[in-house]
Structure formats: C-alpha cells, structure tokens
Amino acid sequence: AQSVTQLGSHVSVSEGALVLLRCNYSSSVPPYLFWYVQYPNQGLQLLLKYTTGATLVKGINGFEAEFKKSETSFHLTKPSAHMSDAAEYFCAVRRSGGSNYKLTFGKGTLLTVNP
C-alpha cells in the first residue's frame, strides 16, 4: 500500500520569497514520485517527476524537488515565488515499473502568494 502526507494544507508566502511545500510518502516498493499543480476549475498539470537516477529533479516554472529515500520525502521548492504560482499543489506516488499507473495523491497544499 502507498500513501502520501502533505504537511500544511495552506502555505502563504510573499512574492519573491522561497516556496517550500512538504511531501512525505510511504511505499513498500520503489516509488515514482510526482508533483502536480491545479489552478481553479482546472485539471492537473505535471510540474516534475522522480523515477530513477538523479535525486534532484527540475520541473517547469522554476520548481524543483529532491527525493530523499532515507527521509521518505519529496519536498517541492522554488527560490522566488511569483504571483502566478498561486494554486493548489498535489504530491503523488505510484509504484515503479509495470503497467499499473494508479496514482495515490496527498490532500494538497494551497499556496497563496502575497504582493
């Protein structure tokens, strides 16, 4: 079984400040990890993913995340927040390999960016 915990349902930062959204996962098998962003009344857009190899992954819009197996974490960061980053962010996990694409999501973190 797999699960995802996102610490902090709501994070508020000032424009230009560091963004840090936390994600911890539980998985009995090597995982693939993802961050998705959702704007109001929209679907999910993939920000970045970790599958294998380099543990620091870079995504779109200046976001990056680091896979830390020892801490079972995959926190999302961005050095400088922009107003357009305001959205809901979801961390998700699936088992690596195979043809089962089932994603298990966290409950999400709403990011607000203050001018």
Added chain:
Amino acid sequence: ETGVTQSPTHLIKTRGQQVTLRCSSQSGHNTVSWYQQALGQGPQFIFQYYREEENGRGNFPPRFSGLQFPNYSSELNVNALELDDSALYLCASSSTGGTEAFFGQGTRLTVV
C-alpha cells in the same frame, strides 16, 4: 499532439439518476484512468483501463463502471447517483512504458 479531453465540462443531475462522462485520451496513449476529486481533497483513484479491460480498481462501489473503446477513449458511468458523488471527475491517459499520467480538465458533476 492532442491532449486529454473530457466532456461535458459541467453537469447537474438528480439523486438516483445515472450519468455518463467521456474522455478522449492523448494521441498514442493506450491506458486511461479515472479519478474522483471531492471539494478540498486530493484525487482518488476509481479505476484504470488498458486494452479495453479494467486492470485496476480503487475503493469505489460497483455502481461506478467504465468502458474503454478500440480508439482508447473511455467512459465513466455512475448509476443511482448520490449527493456525495458530487465532485470533479478527472481522466488521465498514459502510454505503455511511459512514467506519467496526463490529465484532462475534468467534468464537474453536481448531484442535487
């Protein structure tokens, strides 16, 4: 390259009715998954279809059923609608050997 498209975008149904939601997968993708996202929650996996067969299911009752067609498009059917079925329903497509799922814009279902 055409992305994942869902129809309709919004729908209002009465409790007890039946509903069909539709999804066209991204070009070249042969696997379709459906998710239910209740207000303020993360998406919950309903089921997955591969080559027209259901090959994975989440914790949803049998009144949630689906189909996948030879062109890989898919339908989600929900019978005997309940108020708690009100949610955003998301479709995602994937390709064999791929690692990520690509999501459509969703269908907002309201049950009254």
